[in-house]
Amino acid sequence: MQTDLAPQLLDWYDRNHRSMPWRVPPGARAAGERPDPYRVWLSEVMLQQTTVAAVREYFQRFTARWPTVADLAAAEDAAVMAEWAGLGYYARARNLLKCARAVAVDHGGQFPASGAALLALPGIGPYTAAAVASIAFDEPAVVVDGNVERVMSRLHLVETPLPRAKPELTALAAALTPQQRPGDYAQAVMDLGATICTPRSPACGICPWMDPCAARAAGVQASLPRKEAKAAKPVRTGLVWLVTRPDGAVLLEERPAKGLLGGMAGFPTTGWDGSTLPAPLQADWQEVGEVRHTFTHFHLVLTVLRGISAGNPTRGTFTPRAAFSPAALPTVMRKAWDLAATPRPA
DNA sequence: TATCCGTGGTT
DNA sequence: TAACCAAGGAT
Numbered sequence: 001m002q003t004d005l006a007p008q009l010l011d012w013y014d015r016n017h018r019s020m021p022w023r024v025p026p027g028a029r030a031a032g033e034r035p036d037p038y039r040v041w042l043s044e045v046m047l048q049q050t051t052v053a054a055v056r057e058y059f060q061r062f063t064a065r066w067p068t069v070a071d072l073a074a075a076e077d078a079a080v081m082a083e084w085a086g087l088g089y090y091a092r093a094r095n096l097l098k099c100a101r102a103v104a105v106d107h108g109g110q111f112p113a114s115g116a117a118l119l120a121l122p123g124i125g126p127y128t129a130a131a132v133a134s135i136a137f138d139e140p141a142v143v144v145d146g147n148v149e150r151v152m153s154r155l156h157l158v159e160t161p162l163p164r165a166k167p168e169l170t171a172l173a174a175a176l177t178p179q180q181r182p183g184d185y186a187q188a189v190m191d192l193g194a195t196i197c198t199p200r201s202p203a204c205g206i207c208p209w210m211d212p213c214a215a216r217a218a219g220v221q222a223s224l225p226r227k228e229a230k231a232a233k234p235v236r237t238g239l240v241w242l243v244t245r246p247d248g249a250v251l252l253e254e255r256p257a258k259g260l261l262g263g264m265a266g267f268p269t270t271g272w273d274g275s276t277l278p279a280p281l282q283a284d285w286q287e288v289g290e291v292r293h294t295f296t297h298f299h300l301v302l303t304v305l306r307g308i309s310a311g312n313p314t315r316g317t318f319t320p321r322a323a324f325s326p327a328a329l330p331t332v333m334r335k336a337w338d339l340a341a342t343p344r345p346a
Numbered sequence: 347t348a349t350c351c352g353t354g355g356t357t
Numbered sequence: 358t359a360a361c362c363a364a365g366g367a368t
Contacts, residue, residue: 047364054354055364088352091367125366145364190364199362200357230361260351296351331353 006178012208013188037111037136073104082328095123115141135183143186147193153225157214161226238272253316283307293332
């Protein structure tokens, strides 16, 4: 009975709700309480390709510092980038600010209440538009993330590999999306995928959709969804210069606004494709070791050079030690700092 | 449409 | 340990 699937899942959700800082529990929601669209949007952007555990503390810090979208819109770029440091996919932070400012300027400080209008905002794609529309505004939008793709591929035994199967899985998800409690339903499917219908060893024995699940009946649930093979990651190498002035100031530069780690603060480096660049100034360089870091599509081995100089750098700006926080750096830069700061055996 | 874009936890 | 994986979006 396909028509009973959504109510079955909502019953499960009511009994197994997971508390999160950006959520309104189903009980309070039934009593009329509505989530703050700003908090729903912020959490959904943070949750793009990112785990709930990783997002929690960032969400708390952002909402404590910028309680409303107007506060965020008025923030300085560098402050937001520094607060996002470590969370990854830094284009999200750049688009977060663009979006907040668009809401402030073009929408009177209120998030538009439809999925179609949300989709037009920076950093909001099909998933996030549907998630915010359903969770914050009760629109029966079709929410399709990696969890939903996995659940649908198993429930309906879809053997077409991703990403080719995406349109089919979206259509299947649309057929199940209810008019009643669409926001709770969206969160319920994603919770199901996150806690029961997991990638490797799904807990089918306690799944509310065990009976109608075609993959479970065929015993192939763990092999779905199928995915196209991914390209191997090449190894890239480069140099990074950690320069301090005798007074302790640290040489930092803001990376270009686009591309890898775009808009983030960092230490000057060579290119990472074998190209060579001159050092930012003259110094007696000391090699402290190597830092290894894996990005989305390549492995990086960075040789860390340390030097002390009071000269005028050709790149970057000396930042007073008191104004420098390693926590404001992307992880690969923080690794380099930690390596240079850690005493090594002679 | 294919590629680019981080990070930390899990297996 | 290397591969895989996560509440994707922009270009």
